[in-house]
Amino acid sequence: MEVIGAGFGRTGTMSLKVALETLGFGPCYHMTEVFAHPEHVELWRAAARGKPIDWERIFGGYRATVDWPACTFYGELTENYPDAKVILTVRDPQRWYESAHNTIYTITRAASSSPIFYLASLVMPRAKGIKRARRMIEEIVWQRDFHGRFEDRGYAIEEFERHNEEVKRHVPAEDLLVYEVGQGWAPLCEFLGVEVPDEPFPHLNDTEVFRGRIRRIRRLTVAMALFGVSLATLVLLRFRRHREA
Secondary structure (H helix, E strand, O other): OOOOOOOOOOOOOHHHHHHHHHHHOOOOOOOOHHHHHHHHHHHHHHHOOOOOOOOOOOOOOOOOOOOOOOHHHHHHHHHOOOOOOOEOOOOOOOHHHHHHHHHHHHHHHHHHHHHHHHHHHHHHHHHHHHHHHHHHHHHHHHHOOOOOOOOHHHHHHHHHHHHHHHHHHHHHHEEEEEEOOOOOHHHHHHHHHOOOOOOOOOOOOOOHHHHHHHHHHHHHHHHHHHHHHHHHHHHHHHHHHHHHO
16 A cells, blocks of 8 residues: 545545556555445444454555545554555535535435335345445444534534544654645645656546436435335225225
């Protein structure tokens, strides 16, 4: 592990992931990797409970990590990988909250309240894996980092800023880059000691992707409810006809 991203999600972590991989620090671990490796979920949940973790079981083969869930454990990771550089991605706190609330928070809440996801998780292996990953996100992000109070905008922003200040105090200045992805290649490449590539910096805004997922969950929930009502009505009609016969 050569680079540890300590910034919370929705601070440009996907853009940073692609940038690091472009610079040769790949593969880079990101929340998306959890869904690709469901066997990691229980290890992250154990870490949330304070159990000792063999981090190589998660990060073996990776050269960098950004985003949740790893950013929550940046302190443990810097101890385990003392030679790694640390990048703290930052963003205007108000805009960060809007982005996080409208994407990852909303989609995890939509999935948790959707009956179709619950029913699918009973029978479909992939859906079961998504359900476990959602539980892990709940435990690490919404409970551990925000103490179940993310809907309290002021409190969530205070925790966001507290985390950032804690990282700055914890990591030696020579090993830390406080970074906004809008700054592009120059500060990132200087910090990592590599040349600036001859291509545009990757600016990936996946807010619309999240919103599309939320809309699909809501449509599926409505469709499932209509199907349930229709099925119940059909069963009732058949029952009545059977009694009348």
